[in-house]
Amino acid sequence: xxxxxxSKKNQITLASGVLIVIGFFSKWFLNNTDLFLKTLIxxxxxxxxxxxxxxxxALRVKVVSIDVLVTIAVTGAFFIRNFExxxxxxxxxxxxxxxxxxxxxxxxxxxxxxxxMAPESALKQMENGEFEEVEVDEVDVGDILLVKTGAxxxxxxxxxxxxxxxxxxxxxxxxxxxxxxxDSKVFAGTILENGTIQxxxxxxxxxxTFGKIxxxxxxxxxxxxxxxxxxxxxxxxxxxxxxxxxxIVWVFxxxxxxxxxxxxxxxxxxxxxxxxxxNVAGIGNGARHGVLLKGSEVIHDFSRTDTIxxxxxxxxxxxxxxxxxxxxxxxxxxxxxxxxxxxxxxxxHPLAKAxxxxxxxxxxxxxxxxxxxxxxxxxANVNGHRVAVGNIAVMEKENVELSEEAKADAxxxxxxxxxxxxxxxxxxxxxxxxxxxxxxxxxRKDLQRLKALGIKNLVMLSGDNQGTVDIVSRELGxxxxxxxxxxxxxxEYVRKLxxxxxxxxxxxxGVNDSPSLALADIGxxxxxxxxxxxETSDVVLMNSDFSRLPHALxxxxxxxxxxxxxxxIAVGVVLFLLASVxxxxxxxxxxxxxxxxxxxxxxxLNGMRLLRYRFRK
Numbered sequence: 364x365x366x367x368x369x370s371k372k373n374q375i376t377l378a379s380g381v382l383i384v385i386g387f388f389s390k391w392f393l394n395n396t397d398l399f400l401k402t403l404i405x406x407x408x409x410x411x412x413x414x415x416x417x418x419x420x421a422l423r424v425k426v427v428s429i430d431v432l433v434t435i436a437v438t439g440a441f442f443i444r445n446f447e448x449x450x451x452x453x454x455x456x457x458x459x460x461x462x463x464x465x466x467x468x469x470x471x472x473x474x475x476x477x478x479x480m481a482p483e484s485a486l487k488q489m490e491n492g493e494f495e496e497v498e499v500d501e502v503d504v505g506d507i508l509l510v511k512t513g514a515x516x517x518x519x520x521x522x523x524x525x526x527x528x529x530x531x532x533x534x535x536x537x538x539x540x541x542x543x544x545x546d547s548k549v550f551a552g553t554i555l556e557n558g559t560i561q562x563x564x565x566x567x568x569x570x571x572t573f574g575k576i577x578x579x580x581x582x583x584x585x586x587x588x589x590x591x592x593x594x595x596x597x598x599x600x601x602x603x604x605x606x607x608x609x610x611i612v613w614v615f616x617x618x619x620x621x622x623x624x625x626x627x628x629x630x631x632x633x634x635x636x637x638x639x640x641x642n643v644a645g646i647g648n649g650a651r652h653g654v655l656l657k658g659s660e661v662i663h664d665f666s667r668t669d670t671i672x673x674x675x676x677x678x679x680x681x682x683x684x685x686x687x688x689x690x691x692x693x694x695x696x697x698x699x700x701x702x703x704x705x706x707x708x709x710x711x712h713p714l715a716k717a718x719x720x721x722x723x724x725x726x727x728x729x730x731x732x733x734x735x736x737x738x739x740x741x742x743a744n745v746n747g748h749r750v751a752v753g754n755i756a757v758m759e760k761e762n763v764e765l766s767e768e769a770k771a772d773a774x775x776x777x778x779x780x781x782x783x784x785x786x787x788x789x790x791x792x793x794x795x796x797x798x799x800x801x802x803x804x805x806x807r808k809d810l811q812r813l814k815a816l817g818i819k820n821l822v823m824l825s826g827d828n829q830g831t832v833d834i835v836s837r838e839l840g841x842x843x844x845x846x847x848x849x850x851x852x853x854x855e856y857v858r859k860l861x862x863x864x865x866x867x868x869x870x871x872x873g874v875n876d877s878p879s880l881a882l883a884d885i886g887x888x889x890x891x892x893x894x895x896x897x898e899t900s901d902v903v904l905m906n907s908d909f910s911r912l913p914h915a916l917x918x919x920x921x922x923x924x925x926x927x928x929x930x931x932i933a934v935g936v937v938l939f940l941l942a943s944v945x946x947x948x949x950x951x952x953x954x955x956x957x958x959x960x961x962x963x964x965x966x967x968l969n970g971m972r973l974l975r976y977r978f979r980k
Contacts, residue, residue, distance in 0.1 A: 365416045372413045376457040382406035383450050403446040410453025411437050427603045436626040440952060443619055451953040452627060455960050481552060481573065485517035506564045510555050519571045520562035522547045527558020531906070605629035621944065628940035628955040633962040637929030640970035645922030648976050654915040655903040665885045665902065665916065666923035667866045671818050672857065674871035675825035675835060678889060680800040684714060686721035687781055690772050690795040699793035701726045702745045703786045706752050709733055710741060717798050718784055736760065751787045763787040769795060780834040803909050807839050812913040816920065824848045824856060854878040872907065887912070914978040921976050929966040936962040
């Protein structure tokens with residue numbers, strides 16, 4: 364019976380409101396006092412029933428809730444025959460709860476939108492080679508799927524054939540479609556805007572990036588910050604205190620109406636709802652913009668951060684080396700580059716891959732008598748020529764003389780942080796390439812934005828040599844940069860900063876970053892990094908988009924600020940109402956309840972502003 368009544372609470376609210384309107388209409392226009400009293404009595408009884416049930420349920424678990432205060436107040440008003448107050452207070456309380464639930468649902472719209480984006484079916488290649496539509500739960504890792512224009516990508520996978528543009532806003536928050544071709548990665552829940560592609564399933568179900576986003580956002584929205592836990596504890600004692608205050612006022616004044624009014628005005632509704640709505644809205648905004656905030660406590664700590672530490676490779680840099688400059692010392696450049704590509708094709712070294720990408724289409728020749736030179740290179744016979752590829756040490760071993768021009772080029776490239784790949788044919792230097800990890804596009808501006816948001820220290824820790832680290836540091840304008848750092852060294856550095864009372868955030872993407880991510884006040888993982896880094900972190904930047912970091916920091920600061928505003932509004936309204944009871948003659952239960960419900964709506968609407976937050980660059 365209780366469940367049925369509570370399920371009809373909105374209908375009861377409507378009926379109560381209609382009865383009140385009928386009552387006042389009959390009094391003002393029909394001069395029918397009897398109908399006026401009867402409608403208000405029915406409205407009072409009808410309205411108090413769901414409130415009393417909620418009060419009873421709260422008392423069963425030894426909690427003196429707002430519903431208990433309102434039930435006592437309305438019952439008292441009813442028995443002193445103040446039917447206007449009892450009817451209006453119950454209606455306003457129920458109507459306020461309706462508006463509160465309606466607006467709260469909007470703040471959870473981000474997770475709702477994400478859930479609705481989840482793909483339900485897929486075109487799976489069967490044993491006969493035909494594609495058939497199946498439930499997405501029937502797709503296994505390794506299955507080949509067909510995605511057509513306008514369809515949702517059902518799983519995380521790799522493109523086998525075809526090309527097109529995919530809207531990845533559900534994953535990265537970026538509205539500009541991303542081009543996809545063979546070997547490109549695609550994510551579940553994204554939409555193929557044009558083209559047709561075949562993909563192989565790499566991750567399915569809850570293991571997909573999209574599935575993890577939904578799981579993390581749901582967990583974050585259900586978590587509570589220290590501020591929320593404090594308010595819960597405060598309400599636990601504050602609500603009974605209002606009850607005691609009301610009783611004391613009645614004992615000394617013998618004014619039952621005054622005591623009842625204090626019960627209504629002392630309800631801490633806006634205080635209880637203000638902080639959670641800010642947190643939920645902030646987390647929802649982050650989810651829509653490619654930033655996963657794992658809980659309310661993360662928002663509080665991140666908003667106070669004064670030091671951010673970055674790993675270099677894969678965080679400030681792309682994480683894959685590329686040729687930055689090529690110097691040629693021969694008129695037969697195509698031939699020399701062809702020989703170089705032929706040898707590098709035999710190697711699985713990261714520098715070899717960068718060299719092959721730089722050369723592109725060329726004529727490959729058969730390679731014979733390949734020998735790996737300890738210290739960084741390869742020698743082989745190509746088309747009857749002895750070819751040596753490697754660093755300067757390899758050239759010296761092969762007795763290759765470097766001209767003054769070549770020495771100057773080598774010194775300049777190394778000074779700029781490049782690794783050298785030299786190519787000699789028959790003892791003569793033909794090609795010199797500088798290979799280095801590329802700094803992420805726009806990182807310098809993003810770091811400046813972090814400084815503008817109040818970050819005092821920008822620190823880089825890397826396992827690379829100090830020279831390379833210093834070059835990157837100068838280029839990005841960092842506060843500090845330390846090289847030759849092992850994972851335990853990074854963790855120790857974080858520990859020392861925390862001992863100095865710094866609020867530290869660590870940004871990384873690899874397994875070796877996990878200890879530091881866990882130890883820092885805030886661990887921030889690049890979404891394209893390893894699973895263990897993502898699991899260990901507090902904040903995830905989806906698709907490894909570094910530009911999301913200023914948005915994440917700005918959002919947490921806006922959320923923390925919004926939270927303080929809501930607390931100020933809630934406490935201010937309660938103090939104003941209680942003061943008005945003792946120092947004014949116009950305050951009564953109805954007006955108090957109207958202001959009380961209005962304050963709840965104000966803090967909810969204030970929190971909802973966070974849904975529209977965008978970082979202003």
